[in-house]
Amino acid sequence: MRGFMNIIWLGLKELTSFASDVVLLLFVVYAFTLSIYIQATGTSSEVHNGSIAFVDEDNSALSKELMNAFYPPLFQTPELISASEIDEAMDQGKFMFVVVIPPQFEADLRTGRNPDYQLNIDATAMQQAGIGATYIRNIISDRISSFLERADIEVPFPVNLIVHKMFNPNGETAWFVSVVAIISQITLLTVILTGAAVIREREHGTLEHLLVMPLNAFEIAMAKVWANGLIILIATGMSLFLIVKTALKVPFAGSVTLWFFGVILYLFFATALGIFLGTISGTMAQFALLIMLVIMVMQLLSGGQTPVESQPQWLRFVTFFLPSRHFVHFSQIIIYRGGGLRAVWPNFAMVTIVGLAFFSYSLIMFRKSIAVTK
Secondary structure, three states: OHHHHHHHHHHHHHHHHHHHOHHHHHHHHHHHOHHHHHHHHHOOOOOOOEOEEEEEOOOOHHHHHHHHOOOOOOEOOOEEOOHHHHHHHHHOOOOOEEEEEOOOHHHHHHOOOOOOOEEEEOOOOHHHHHHHHHHHHHHHHHHHHHHHHHOOOOOOOOOOOOOOOOOOOOOOHHHHHHHHHHHHHHHHHHHHHHHHHHHHHHHHOHHHHHHOOOOOHHHHHHHHHHHHHHHHHHHHHHHHHHHHHHHOOOOOOOOHHHHHHHHHHHHHHHHHHHHHHHHHOOOHHHHHHHHHHHHHHHHHHOOOOOOHHHOOHHHHHHHOOOHHHHHHHHHHHHHOOOOOHHHHHHHHHHHHHHHHHHHHHHHHHHHHHHHHHO
């Protein structure tokens, strides 16, 4: 009972120290509010205001209708240029897409031939270029089909492809980016807060004060775990309801309670990682370098930015032991797909096992550092 009360009082000391640090407090608020909103709305994987030009060598009713099919907000109003201007215009970056309609294009369609049209793409904007090419192909195909139907010309289509997007039917980038941003901030801020607390006590000499008290390493470490974990948990809840669900209107398909239970499990691992990095770091500068080395790699390999399936086989085996990968996985299952405990319990179990193992190792390292200090 005495040990439990020591953990509670030490945790309250951590909360008081955090509340008195105005800069750190504002940084946490910014990270879970404005930063997430900017990440979700500031960039987009969809085509928006794409610059497009047409080279109309057919000068027919159909070619003019194809030009008129492109309008804001997906594309800028198309410009009409000549074939000799294509290379110079694209070299200068004036257009991302240039569509070339050849002579006799409409006439060939009316006689049953299958004419080609050319699409030139500036692939320096790689993601926008790939998605924009699909948009342009679909828009032109739809307009050609409707034009031929009005002209009573039957054109056989061997396959009719119907696309059904699950979990994000309109392809809203904010739905995906906002949740990934919260996951990244949880990992980053938890490690920073916990590790910085360890280093701050060492630099300010308060660790020596704790050592003369009837406290052990487990009590000191657990106090930092629950106090800093509680700060991140509260910030995550406010960010989820105020920014993601209210401001960005991102739907939450699954159980909020189940997801927060998974967050608590993950916070146990993240705080243990923060204690470990804070223990082996001599100064705050070294700690910052370790953050770049460890956290950035964890985020890149977690599957939040790119699917885990795209990694090499040996790397997938390694990342299986990263709790961040399981955190991203069960978050996607719960938030996007509405999955329940039956679908995510293996991820919960893996996060718990690795978290306990890493906390035990971090505690050993923390005890050694205290012994050296003594």
